[in-house]
Amino acid sequence: MKFASSPILTHRLAPGRSRFVVLLLLGSFLVLLGRSFYLQGFQNDFLQKKGESRYERTIEISATRGRILDRHGDVLAVSTPVKAVWAIPEDASLKPAEARQLAGLLDMDVRELNRKLASERDFVFVKRQVPPDVADKVEALKLRGIHEQTEYRRYYPSGDVMAHLLGFTGVADEGQEGVELAMNGLLMGKPGSRRVIKDRRGQIVEDVESIRAPQEGKDVTLALDAKIQYLAHSLLKQAIGEHKAKAGGVVVLDVRTGEVLALANMPTYNPNNRVRLAGAQLRNRAFTDTFEPGSTFKPFTAALALEKGKFRFDTPIQTAPGRLTIGSATIHDAHPHGVLTLAEVIQKSSNVGAAKVALSFAPEEMWQTFAGLGFGAPLKLGFPGEVGGRLRPAKSWRPIEQATMSYGHGISVTLIQMARAYMAFARDGDLVPLSLTRVDAPPVASATVFSGQTAREVRAMLEMAVQPGGTAPKAQIPGYRVAGKTGTAHKLDGGTYADKYVSSFIGFAPASDPRLVVAVMIDEPSAGKHYGGDVAAPVFAQIMAGALRTLGVPQDQPLKPLIMAEAVKEGV
């Protein structure tokens, strides 16, 4: 039978029905078309985003904090990744055995762990700064609700040797003390992020865009010489123990560049383990503690006298009978000396002599010299907690104060200020800005305080002070000419001078062409000796000798047996 002759076709349908079907189909098509236009046209952005979120991921790129290096590139501080273990307390319902296992791995108390997991919050840190190998073991336990994230921990391989200069960082790897804080902006990296496409297995298959490029923290190269720093630290530590002192500080400066080669303080702490840290250990005394310098201040008075032309190197000054009464107060020398030249006043450290010199000048002249040397104002090295000490305006000085200031009482300074001011003698009268970071080009002198002639003459006086007949023969170093000055200052205790002392020695070598300034300060030596020449001078000599050898500075004096004559007692 042919299809065309099928009997069904002979049956004619009503024309309305077929038209209805055609219109229905056409209508459906239009609805579909409209819907697709709607989705493509109006909803496009939203849907595109939804789609991308299925396979696109934004990932954070962490940036490491820069390292701190010493001048030779030895690593002093470095960040390495560790893990923070955190939990969503709601999800983390650990069985007692699991909790014990986790607590055991993390080296914490089970009760403490359970207390943390019972917290109401959505997010708790179980333990931070977990070493990577421990973190891997924790991860292997596959506990529900326990997660890990990478963070950084700072390590200081040299430990307590340079703790004060370097400082330390907090748990989020941001600087909190010392160079870590002072140069935080430079050291800190900026984390970046980028958008990528990930496949089913979580592998990144395509880079979509970089939202923010990460910025690695920059390395900081300090001026510090790790060898000299170790020397300064260990010799200071030894001296503090020997003299049963409360505290102490050492500063080593490079005369030519103004670099801080070493800076040690006692008591110190281990920056890698900062449990039980007390304020006294944290203090960077060389920068933040002021003290009355005592006789180490006399050379500035002598320099003023030479500079103004009123005194010469050998101008005689009557210091007999070893005391001088100004108003109601009397200044004493430890030993009466009689007539001394200006040079001998420094050599034998006569208070009366220094006071007499000072009283021949107007307070303004003295103030200008002291302020020009940087006293009374912070050095502005960018170091946290730096102080400037106290130098009162000249108008308020009474004669007795002017007299005591000439030998370093009634004024307060920091050790680093003293060390820098001595650079004026070591450098033919000018000063350079100090630097914590390595200086590659010789710096430009910032201020000329004294003439070259004055500086050379004071240098000669300071050389006399360490020779037999001076206050510090123990500061001598075989093979090198040394110049320096002792200081023994009474400490103010509740407004009156108590029987406590600050012993100090500041000097430089080789005297023929100074390379280093070393300043030593020992606070409250209480094992019998307290004169700067007995307590601080030997520390100075050992540090200076070691540092000169380390730097390979040629000797400037033939070897000869040192004459360790009994030191002349200085005025206190």
Next chain:
Amino acid sequence: MLRLNFILLLVALVCALATVAANHRARKLFVEYEREQSRMRELEVEFGQLQLEQSTWAGHARIEKIARERLAMRPPAPAQVVQLEAAPR
């Protein structure tokens, strides 16, 4: 005319397949690149840790202790030091 269309269709098809293949290859290479990058980061971390270890072993306190105690070394007396003059350049 029909033959030309057929050829063009074939060309289009080949191009499409080539695009797919190239894309796949690119992604594969990218995965490899990513792997090397993360290896680099790991090595950097290891380098940091090794530096740390090195400076711990080479600590001045440790060197001094070993030099003094195990090797019985001491600083030379000043008389034992011979100073050499550098030749003028």
